[in-house]
Amino acid sequence: MKPRSAPEPAVCIQGRGAVGMALALALAHQGLPVAWVAGAARPPSSRPDPRTYALNAASRRLLQALRVWEALSEQPGVVTPVREMAVHGDRGGQLAFSAWQQRQEALAWIVDAAALDRALATALRYAPHVQAVEQPCAAPLQALCEGRDGETAARWGARRIRSDYGQAALATRLQADRPHRGRAWQSFASPAVLALLPFDGAAGPAAAGYGLVWSLPQARAEALRDAPAEALEAALQDATGGVAGTLRLADPDPAARACWPLRLVRAERWHGPVPEAALHPAGPRAPGVDPASWLLLGDAAHVVHPLAGQGLNLGLADVAALAAVLGEARVREAWRATNDPRLLDRYVRRRAGPTAAMARATDGLWQLFAPSQPVVAGLRNLGLGLLDHLPPAKRWLAAQALGG
Ligand SMILES: Cc1cc2nc3c(=O)[nH]c(=O)nc-3n(C[C@H](O)[C@H](O)[C@H](O)COP(=O)(O)OP(=O)(O)OC[C@H]3O[C@@H](n4cnc5c(N)ncnc54)[C@H](O)[C@@H]3O)c2cc1C
Known part of the structure; x- marks a missing residue:
């Protein structure tokens, strides 16, 4: 019997990330045949991703x-809801959010980055x-x-406008000596932005874990x-002022930390159109066959400062x-090709x-807290305090972050 060949994919996806x-x-799930470029089998990385992602309600949906969510939340400690969040300025300004005030189950869910990748990869296998x-x-x-850092997009003519912040984000896992109670904490201390994301981990809520994302001038972050x-723990204690108790590294090995230039x-x-030779090295496509198109999603299309924890949320919204x-087109305009x-x-x-x-919002926030002139510092802290007393503006801000 002739083996049945797989149908030609409607979409070929290049990207092994979330x-x-x-x-x-x-x-x-829409019934479209897709090819996913998994690449050749790679040896497991000796440096697991230490990040914890803050995912919003839209990403969770x-x-x-x-x-995939069900598989994730069945694992102990892999998903931790954020019930409250406090944002501190560098001159006493403060802004507080609570899920209860926003009439939400949680402000966000903190998810282990490596566990998310594993859960997606397992779902894909079945x-x-x-293909x-x-x-x-x-x-x-x-x-x-x-x-x-994808190269295909650049090779195929996608131009991206890029500006460097001159900063890097340092990420690792921490343990505090008191429970986190679902409270996230963020401080803007020009030019650094430090976030403590409550994260249970395998040891459960009593373990008082946090994911750290600390944006700093690049050389300082790498140092x-x-x-x-002990040096990193001392710097953390200094930067947080003991707001979460005494913080220790969950794993003292520097291999458990990583830096990303911002x-x-x-x-x-x-x-845009895929260049003719790119996918058909053997020659031009048959007459009458439309050229293929490329389309960007996720960080390939847009990268934002991680201070609001929104990069992956944006990428998952692209997917949705x-x-x-x-x-919708499959149902109402079935004659249209996917490109x-x-x-x-x-x-x-x-x-x-x-x-x-x-x-604009994340860049604006970063610009606002980047300069260290006393007048600007005073105004931005006043702004945080004022916003804290304007419930409609706070609700709007929270809704943007929650993804509707
Ligand atoms: C410190 C830090 C903290 C963050 N925290 C948050 C957060 O709390 N919440 C949030 O929403 N976002 C957060 N982000 C942003 C988030 O990490 C990114 O937006 C997200 O990882 C983008 O996913 P992606 O799949 O588009 O890209 P990537 O995660 O970069 O994945 C792309 C993958 O594709 C592979 N690849 C490249 N070329 C090819 C090819 N030709 N074929 C196949 N594969 C290829 C790459 O090697 C890579 O593995 C954070 C970012 C940083 C740096």
Whole structure:
């Protein structure tokens, strides 16, 4: 009997990160045959990702629909809800949010980055309509989810505008000597931004764990990444003023810390034609076959400062938007190919505005707290205090962060 060949994929997804994997699952749920470029088997990394992600309600809804959230929350300590959040300025300004005030179950959910990747990869193994391939293959739509350093997008003509903050974010896990009670804490101390994200970990709530994200001038961040544990703990105690009790590194080994250089990136355009030779090295495509298109999602399209913990939330919102556009078209405009410019423009219309607004908000906050002139410092702290007494403005801010 002749073996049945897999149907030609409607979308080929390049990107092994959370956005690429979530996209493969979301499109497969719409019944679209997809190829996901898993690449050749790689040795497991000796440095696990120490990040904890703050995911908003919209990201949680998407992961629930993909049946990934359930798998995550079944594991002890991998998901921790944030019930309260305090933001401190550098001259006494303060802003406080609570889930109860916002009439929400939680302000965000803190999720282990490595566990999220594992849960997505496991779901992909069992997903129908997903073909894991080693190399990019021909498909009308090439979805590029390669992250901030992806090279295919640049090779295929996607121009991205980029500015460096001159800072790096240091991430690791901490243990405090008192329970976190679901409270996140963030301080803006020009030019540093430090966030403590409550995270139970395998030991449960009594272990009083936190994920640390500390944005600092790059040289300082790298020095602290490589510093002896006692030096980093002393610097942390100094920066937090004991707000979370005495903080210790969960793992004193510097391999349990990592630094990411920070930049603001936005794509000039989100889709375009794949160069003729790129996927067909054997020659031009058959007459009458439309050229394939590339489309950007996640950090490949936009990178924002992590001070608001929104990068992955934006990427997952891209996934939800593209899956909705292609899913709706399958029902109402089945004659359109997945790279029909009308569909791609619909996706861009849904995503370009919210993404640009979040980039402006995070960049504006960073700019506001970057200079150290006393007048600016006084005004920004006054602004935080005023905002704290304006419930509608606070509700609006919280709604933006929660993803609606
Ligand atoms: C310190 C820090 C803390 C953060 N905290 C938060 C947070 O709390 N909440 C939040 O929402 N966001 C947060 N972010 C942002 C978040 O990490 C990113 O937005 C998110 O990881 C982007 O996902 P991605 O899949 O688009 O890209 P990536 O995570 O970069 O994944 C892309 C992957 O694709 C691979 N790849 C590249 N080229 C190819 C190719 N040709 N084929 C196949 N694979 C390829 C790459 O190696 C990489 O593994 C944080 C970022 C930092 C630096």
